[in-house]
Amino acid sequence: MEMGALFVSVALKTVDALTLDEARLELVRLAKLIGYHDELYHRQDAPEISDGDYDALRVRNEAIEGRFPDLVLSNSPSLSVGTKPLEGFEKAPHLVPMLSLGNGFSKDDIADFLDRVRRFLNMEEGAELAVVAEPKIDGLSISLSYEQGVLVRAATRGDGQVGENVTANVRTINEIPHTLKGKNLPDSLDVRGEIYMAHEDFEILNANQLERGAKVFANPRNAAAGSLRQLDSSVTAQRVLKFFAYSVAEPNKLALETHFEILSAFESWGFPINPLTKLCHNVDELMAVYEGIEKTRASLGYDIDGVVYKVDNLGLQNRLGFVSRAPRWAIAHKFAAEKAVTQLEAIEIQVGRTGALTPVAKLKPVTVGGVVVASANLHNEDEIARKDVRVGDWVVVQRAGDVIPQVVEVVLDKREGGLEPFEFPTICPACGSRALRAIDPKTLKEDAVRRCSGDFICPAQVVERLKHFVSRNAFDIEGLGIKQIEAFYNEGRVMAPVDIFTLETRDKRSVKRLKNAEGWGDKSAANLWDAIEERRIIGLDRFVYALGIRHVGETTARDLARHYGDVEQWLEQMVEAGDQDSVAFLELNNIDGIGAVVAQSLVAFFQTEQSVAQVRALLEQVIVEPVVFEEVVSPVSAKTVVFTGKLEVMSRGEAKAQAERLGAKVAGSVSGKTDILVAGPGAGSKLKKAQEHGVEVLSEQEWIDLVKG
Ligand code: IVH
Numbered sequence: 219m220e221m222g223a224l225f226v227s228v229a230l231k232t233v234d235a236l237t238l239d240e241a242r243l244e245l246v247r248l249a250k251l252i253g254y255h256d257e258l259y260h261r262q263d264a265p266e267i268s269d270g271d272y273d274a275l276r277v278r279n280e281a282i283e284g285r286f287p288d289l290v291l292s293n294s295p296s297l298s299v300g301t302k303p304l305e306g307f308e309k310a311p312h313l314v315p316m317l318s319l320g321n322g323f324s325k326d327d328i329a330d331f332l333d334r335v336r337r338f339l340n341m342e343e344g345a346e347l348a349v350v351a352e353p354k355i356d357g358l359s360i361s362l363s364y365e366q367g368v369l370v371r372a373a374t375r376g377d378g379q380v381g382e383n384v385t386a387n388v389r390t391i392n393e394i395p396h397t398l399k400g401k402n403l404p405d406s407l408d409v410r411g412e413i414y415m416a417h418e419d420f421e422i423l424n425a426n427q428l429e430r431g432a433k434v435f436a437n438p439r440n441a442a443a444g445s446l447r448q449l450d451s452s453v454t455a456q457r458v459l460k461f462f463a464y465s466v467a468e469p470n471k472l473a474l475e476t477h478f479e480i481l482s483a484f485e486s487w488g489f490p491i492n493p494l495t496k497l498c499h500n501v502d503e504l505m506a507v508y509e510g511i512e513k514t515r516a517s518l519g520y521d522i523d524g525v526v527y528k529v530d531n532l533g534l535q536n537r538l539g540f541v542s543r544a545p546r547w548a549i550a551h552k553f554a555a556e557k558a559v560t561q562l563e564a565i566e567i568q569v570g571r572t573g574a575l576t577p578v579a580k581l582k583p584v585t586v587g588g589v590v591v592a593s594a595n596l597h598n599e600d601e602i603a604r605k606d607v608r609v610g611d612w613v614v615v616q617r618a619g620d621v622i623p624q625v626v627e628v629v630l631d632k633r634e635g636g637l638e639p640f641e642f643p644t645i646c647p648a649c650g651s652r653a654l655r656a657i658d659p660k661t662l663k664e665d666a667v668r669r670c671s672g673d674f675i676c677p678a679q680v681v682e683r684l685k686h687f688v689s690r691n692a693f694d695i696e697g698l699g700i701k702q703i704e705a706f707y708n709e710g711r712v713m714a715p716v717d718i719f720t721l722e723t724r725d726k727r728s729v730k731r732l733k734n735a736e737g738w739g740d741k742s743a744a745n746l747w748d749a750i751e752e753r754r755i756i757g758l759d760r761f762v763y764a765l766g767i768r769h770v771g772e773t774t775a776r777d778l779a780r781h782y783g784d785v786e787q788w789l790e791q792m793v794e795a796g797d798q799d800s801v802a803f804l805e806l807n808n809i810d811g812i813g814a815v816v817a818q819s820l821v822a823f824f825q826t827e828q829s830v831a832q833v834r835a836l837l838e839q840v841i842v843e844p845v846v847f848e849e850v851v852s853p854v855s856a857k858t859v860v861f862t863g864k865l866e867v868m869s870r871g872e873a874k875a876q877a878e879r880l881g882a883k884v885a886g887s888v889s890g891k892t893d894i895l896v897a898g899p900g901a902g903s904k905l906k907k908a909q910e911h912g913v914e915v916l917s918e919q920e921w922i923d924l925v926k927g
Contacts, residue, residue, distance in 0.1 A: 233281045241286045245294070248279040252295040277739045306449040307382035310373035312361060314467035316410065317378060317543050319354075319526060319550040323618070328527065329501045331549045335529060338538060338546060340869045348530035350477050351507040352495040354550050355462055356521035357414030357442050360388065364407045367398040374446070377690050378543060387446055388413075390455035395488040402483065408467035409489065415442040416520045419458035437588035438521050460520070463489035469532045476530045497530060508551055515553070521588075524552040539875055542773055555618035556587035559629055562611050565596065565640055569648045569678035571686050572768040573669040577602055577642070579613065579625045586617040594623040598666045599642040599655075608637040646670035648678030674828045680714070681707050683766045687715045691772055692764035693756060696749040697742065709735070714832055715764075719754065719839035722747045755841045758785055765833065769819040776845075777811045781883060785842040789833065792824040805891075810874060810884040853924050855881030857893040860908075863901030865918050873921075880925055888913060896921045 236244060252275050258266055276295060283290045290296070322328050336345060361381065363371040372388035373381040388394055391413065398407075415423070420438040423445075427434050435441035445457035463484045466472065474480055481491045494511055498504045508525045515522060529535055529547040538546040564580040577596040584591055594615050596602055605627055607613065612632040617623040646653045651672030656665045670676050684703045688695045695718070706712040711721060711732070725732050725743075733743040756764075763775035770778070782788035794802035795817070807817045823829050859882045861873050868876070873896070874884045888895060888907040895901075895908040895915045908915055916924065 230278075233278065233285060236282065236285075238286065238289075241282050242289050245279065245282055245286075245289055245291055248275060248282070249291055249293055249295055251275060252279065253293075256295075273737045273739055273742065277734075280739060307384060307447070310361075310371065310376070310381045310383040312373065312376075312379060312381060312467075314408065315378045315543075316359060316361060316375045316381070317540065317545060319548055320544045321524075322549050322551050323554075325501065325505055328504060328549065328551055331527070332501055335534075335538065335547065338869050338871045339534060340865070340867060340872065346499050348476070348478075349498050349504060350481075350495060350528045350530050351498055351504055351511075351525050352464065352528070353492050353511055353518075353522040354524040354526045354552075355412035355414050355464075355492070356439050356523045357412040358439070358446065360384075360411060360413050360446075360461075361467065362388070362394065362409045362411070364398055364403075364409065366405060367403050369394070369396050377694075382447070384446055386451040387448060387454040390451055391459045391461060393459075393461040393490050398487040400483075400486040400488070402473070403487065404471055409463050409484065410465045410467065411461055411463035411489070413442055413446060413459050413461050414438065414520050415445070415458065416460055418519065419460075423457060436590070461490055462492045464492075464526075470536060475532055477528050477532065477535070478530055480532075498527075504551075512553060522553075524550050526550050537872060539879070552618055555616035555624075557614055557616045557626065558584045558586045558591070559612055559614055560584035560591075562607065562609055562613050562625070564609055565602070565607070566593075567643055567647050569646060569670055569676065569682070571679060571682035571766050573646075573653075573671070573673065573676065573679050575599075575643070575646065575653050575668045575670060577640075579607070579615075581613070581615060584615065586615055586623060589617065591615055591617060591623045594625045596625055599668055600666055602640050602642065606639065608633070608640055610634065610637045642668065644668070646672055646676055646678070648672075649676035651676060673826070677707070684712065684715065686766040687764045688718070692760055692766075693718075693753050694760075695746075695753050697746045698749065705735075705737075714835070716832065716835040716839055718750060719836075722750065754839070755843060757845045758782075758788065758842050759845050761785065761840075761842045762788070765823075765829075767819060767823045769816045774812065774816055777809060779845045780878070781809050784844045785837065789824075789830075792820055793830065795821050796825045805889070808886050808889065810886050850879070850881035852880040852882075854894070856883075858883045858885050858891050859894045859896060860885050860888050860892050860904060861896045861898075862904040863898030865896075865898045867918055867922060873918075876925065894921075 231240065252272075255267060255272055255275070279294070280296050283294065283296055320331075322331055332347060332349070333343070335341075336343065336347065341347070359375045361373045361375070362369060363373075369385070369389070371383060372385045372394075373383055375381050389396065415438040417438060420435070420441050423441055424434050426432075435444060441457070442459055445454050445459060448454045463481075465477075466480060469477075469480060472480065472483065474483060478497050481495060484491050494507075494514075496503075496507045498507060504525075504527055511522070511525050527549050529538065535545070535547040540546065561582045562579050563582055566578045566580055568576045568578055570576060577598065579594045579596050581592055581594060596607065605625070607625060607628055612629040614626040614629065615623050616626050644653055645651065649670065649672040651670050653668045653670045655668050657663070658665060670679060673679060681704060684707065685700050687693055688698045688703060698718070703712065706721075709730075711725075712718055717724075721732075731743075732738050732746070733740050757779070759772075759776045759779035762770065762778050763772050778788060782791060791802045791805065794800050795806045797803060798821075803817075803821070806812060806820065807814065854877060859877050861870060861884070865873055877884050882894075885892060888904050888911065890911060892908065892911065892913045895904060895913050896918060897905045897908075897915055898918050905915065
């Protein structure tokens, strides 16, 4: 369609000023224009305008129809439903979450990984350990469900818990079998792997796109993602996508003992597996495979961004389990970063949620490893001084995998005269409060990070806390992302977390209705209200994490939720812990995994009146549910356990993880609340204290027998 003519009439009049004839013409124009952009977005994956501009067209169309109801066209965009981009995929919950991987960058990192694994499993230092090395494919992960050998569902990773159902599209991929062949097929099977686009097919696709005047993709990964997330599967069918299988959701359900055997089974069932995969036994063998793969990288014909190492034995994998969102039994060894040289145009200071002032390099855009980089991390004040980075300098920028690009060094040969050393601000650029570097009371050293002291009066901190509050692992409110939070804050709609939950009620009474605001409409506003309602009930772990307390990440939040059980109890205890002589303070410090720094940070948060007031206000609006950590029934569920002395069969880490999996709480020292003390050889004061308190004392073997039972 030739759109030039339609744009001629864009000298827009406000809806109120349109005559009847103008309105008629304008509705025709809008119907065509919206249809044109729908086509670009849905079928060609090449939008020309932003979502906001698109929504504005729809809003204008609806406003005119509201004023002239008799003019509504039979093909009006307001009558078509569900055309909003990418709302088209059904949600696909993963029965077993899809996880990510921890990263390593050097031989030392990998040796540390192997040591950690051995320590956790209580193996001898340097003992042989079978580990599989396989390329890390740079595509997108997919979960393929087979029932009786037939592909019934394909789901993207999404947030790891819930993905999108892309079955129709995946069925167009030749390398993914619709029906499995071979022996020992389980009734149901979830195969996980990576969908990717080969270089050759990527070049052909881009040449085609260019010819058609459609969007050109920046790299094969984006092209693969764009091709898979097509609402029209006939478009996916025209793109050549490929696949490698690399794991199953529930390995224990297969009667196999090793990861390597799983890969062989995959092959026999008809899945492609990566031919560079190797079984290794120590760090030197792993490094040899890594170097070999890195050498062939350029000629492989598809993108990889590292090598993944996985403990081969499935029994050991099971014992090792997971920490946060990544398995303890695997690690990604990333390739060395790619580098480029560009000019530093400015140094911007960003203020984070905890007040940290972070310098960000604003760069003349440059392509680093297939991705355009326009800003990079400068770490902190000392780093800028050490590298003597000055605005106007030419700098080396590097990017490794999905890590934020970094400024590595200045190219001094290229420095022009007259550049001034950078002066790091000592007042917050967002609120003008003093920005200070704290002194560590123990080391008496200055903290590397300068922090704004403005707290609740600093708009940057407030906005960052709000963004954290709605983020994926916190309240996770659909349709309320970074952009919307910034706009809502600037417009005065949301100034504190609680405002999110009173927004709809206040909006109804407001003259400035959200549905009339730029980029919004009836439907999108209604969707937001629904999304907020959906999140009024939240688990205690997410709630704790959402508050954005310094040093309280997801793992700590979970530890706290597990320990305190319900929100009122937690609040009361946190406030009481403000008195460092209190039982509450002792108890907090005694929670396994919570150190002095975290405890101090929690205490400081709850000694701040505004913080407590905000939490209280929130609790008027939301229901915080005690976290049910999978109701495990075991002989030790809900018991408080302390480990002391040397454990001989398990490591401390494994013992703790196992106890928690079985529903017990693990504490660091013996108190009136301790139910069981597991004492190995060399146990001292804790054993004595336990005996005094009449606490049940078990040997490691007795503990193992107990939990087995
Ligand atoms: S194993 C629980 N193996 O890397 C283990 N992942 O950074 C989960 N990936 O989301 C992953 N090649 O999309 C594994 N050979 C491989 C892989 C691989 C690519 C991706 C996968 C995952 C991401 C984690």
